[in-house]
Amino acid sequence: MSLLSQSQSMRSRRGMTIAELSRMIGMAAQNLSTILQGKKDSRASTFESLAAAMDAEWVMVPKEKLAEVRQVLEGKGSGPDRTARSTLDYLLSQ
Template identity: 70%
Template sequence: MSLVSQCRDMREARGKTLTEIGRVLGMASQNLSAILLGKKDSRASTLEALAAALDAEWVLVPNERAQEVRQVLEGKGSGPDRSARSAVDIFLDQE
């Protein structure tokens, strides 16, 4: 999924209008629309500002880790078992 399409999806998910985001960026909503539709290229600084306006940030993920990151973002990834007792707790219980 491209960065631009992620920004477009996040804008919709956050319920932000093109006008609202454009106002924050100091950009006409028509120009913002063209960027989000992939019809116009944009500078990285504009995309960074767009991400910030959406309360998000860019993250560069190596291709070999991309699938794992997608799974975590979808809530399907594995992470630490927060309910498991730590090694310190086990050690302290042995005393």
């Protein structure tokens, strides 16, 4: 998934308009739209600002870890069961 498509997807999930994002990062909406459509290159700092405005992080993932990261992002990855009671919770309830 490209950085552009990830940006568009995140914007959609956050329910943010291009106008709203452009105000937050201080860029004209038309310029931002052109960048997100892939019609114009942009600086890394623009994508860092976009990520911050959407309460996200822009990161690089080593290729050998990419499949695992994608699974986690899709909600299919393994990890700790956050709904399970901790040992401390269990002991305190005794």
